[in-house]
Amino acid sequence: MSQMVATKLILTFMKTFSTFQQAKQIHAQILTNDLTRLEPLFIHRILLCDITNYKTISPYVISILHHLRNPDSFSWGCVIRFFSQKGQFIQAVSLYIQMRKIGLFPSSHAVSSVLKSCAKFEDDLCGVSVHGQVQKFGFNSCVYVQTSLLDLYSKNGDVLTARKVFDEMAERNVVSWNSLLGGYIKGGNLDEARCFFYEIPRKDVISWNSMVSGYAKGGKMEQACYLFRQMPERNLVSWNTMISGYVDCGSIGSAREFFDAMPKRNSVSLITMIAGYSKSGDVDIARELFDRMDDKDLWSYNAMIACYAQNSKPNEALDLFNGMLKQEISLHPDEMTLGSVISACSQLGNLDQWHWIETHMNDYGIVLDDHLATALIDLYAKCGSIDKACELFHGLRKRDVVAYSAMIYGCGINGKVSDAVELFEQMVGESIDPNLATYTGILTAYNHAGLVEEGYRCFKSMKDNGLVPSVDHYGIMVDLLGRAGWLDEAYRLIMNMPMQPNAGVWGALLLACRLHGNVKLGEIAAQHCIKLESETAGYYSLLSGIYATVGKWNDAKKLTIGVEGKKIIKIPGCSWTQLE
C-alpha cells in the first residue's frame, strides 16, 4: 500500500468511522480505491469489520500503520491522535512508546496528543517521562506542547509544577491561561482561581465557563449565577454548567428554569436534567425528557437506566437496557450501563440476566473494574452466593466504603454476623468512615442474628459518627426489637422518630405483633399501614392472623373478605447508591 493511500485511509477512519452506516461506506471506498493488491489477510480483516463501536476498529487502524513500508512521524502522529481523541489513552501512549523505540523523532503534534492521554492517568509517571523528552528534544518554545504539559500537571492536581511550566513559557495564549485556571479550580482554591481569572488578558467564553463551573462545583450557586449574568458571551456549555450546578446541589427547580430559558439545548442538557429528576425521584419527568431526545446515545441510555435502577424500578431498567440492545443501530453498553443493570438484577434477585451479560462482556470490550465488582458483590450476596461475593471483595484493587457496605450487608443477610462485625471494624481500622448504607448493613446483620442489645448500641452509636438514622434504619430497629418481643420499646422508638414513620416501619411492628400475638399494638400498626398503603393485602392477613392466634375468629373473618388481588406485603429494601 502506498504511503499516501494508507494515510488517507487513516484520516478517513478518524473522521467518519463511528457508526455502522459509515463503516459500510468505508468498505465501499476501500473497494473502489483499488487496494486489491493488499495482503489478503488485511483485506479480509477490513471486510470483516462489522462495527458499531469505535473500540472495535483499533486493530484496523493499527494494522494500517503496520502495513506501511516506512511509516513516518506524520503517520504515527495521526494514529496517536486518533486514539487520544477516541479516549483510548493506553493505546495512544503505547503507540508513542513504540514510535520512540524505532527511533523516530516525534512531531510536536504527536507529543501534544500523547500528553493529553497521559493527563488521563492517575499515575503521573508517564507524563513525567514525556516531559523529560520534551525538554531533551527542545519543544520549549512550542506553545501547543507547553500548554498540554501545563494541562497535564493541572489535571493531576500538581498546580505548583503547572505554575512553573506556565511561568517559564516563552509564549502563552488564552488556552494556556485557561488550563492553569482549571488547575486552580480543581484544587478547590476558589479565591486563588478568582484572582487568576481576573488576570487573564483576553478571556474567552471558556475562561468564563471554567470560573462559573468552579463556583458551581463548590456549591456556590449565587456567585456562579452572578458571574453567569456578567458574561459577555454565553454558549451551550455555559448554560449546561449552570444546570449541572443546580442539579448537584439538589435545586431541580432552578435547574429547570435555566433549562427552559436557554436558547438551545443539546443532549448534555437533557442528560443533566434526567440525572436531576432521577435524584429528586421524578422518574416520569425524567422519562418524558428521555423520550424527547432525537438521537439517543450511550450517555442518554445510561442516565435513564441509572434513573430506573436508583428509583427502585428494576424491571423498567432492564426493559430499557434490552431495548437499547435491540435497536436498529445497536449501542454497545459500557461499564456504567452494566453497573446500573447489575443493580437492577440485584433488586430483583435475578442472577440469570447477569449470567447472560457475562458471556457478552468480551464482545463489548468491558473489563471488570472495581465499580462493577462492587455491584456484583451486592448481587451475589443478595442471591445467596456469599462465597462468590467474598471472592470478588478480596479481588478489589481498592476497598471503599461502598464495597465494605455491600459486603457487610451481604454477610448480614446471609447470617454471618461475626464476619459483618469483623469487616466493620476492619473498615474503621482503615480510616474509612461508615455511612448510612454501612449501618444498614451492620444493623441488618444484628437483626438477622437477633442480637438486640448489640444492635441497639450500634444504632445509638450512629450519631457519634455524625450520622442521622434514616427511616429505613428505624425500620430495621423496630424489626429487631419487635421480633425479640420488645414490642413496647419498638412502639416507643416509633413514637420518638424525628420523621414520619413509613409503611415499612409500621409493617415491621405489625409483623412482630403477629409473631407475639399482641392485639393492641397490632391494631395500631395495621391502621397506620393501611392508611399509608391501602392496596397492600398483606397487612389485612397479618392483622387477621393476630386475631386468629388470640381466638378472635369473627374479627379475623371480617378482614379476609375482599383482599384478593391486592399486593403482597412489601419488605423494606436498601440501596447503596442513594444513601450518602
Next chain:
DNA sequence: ATAGGGTTAG
C-alpha cells in the same frame, strides 16, 4: 494532511 483549555454518570 496532524496538536492544547470549559458541560453529562456509579
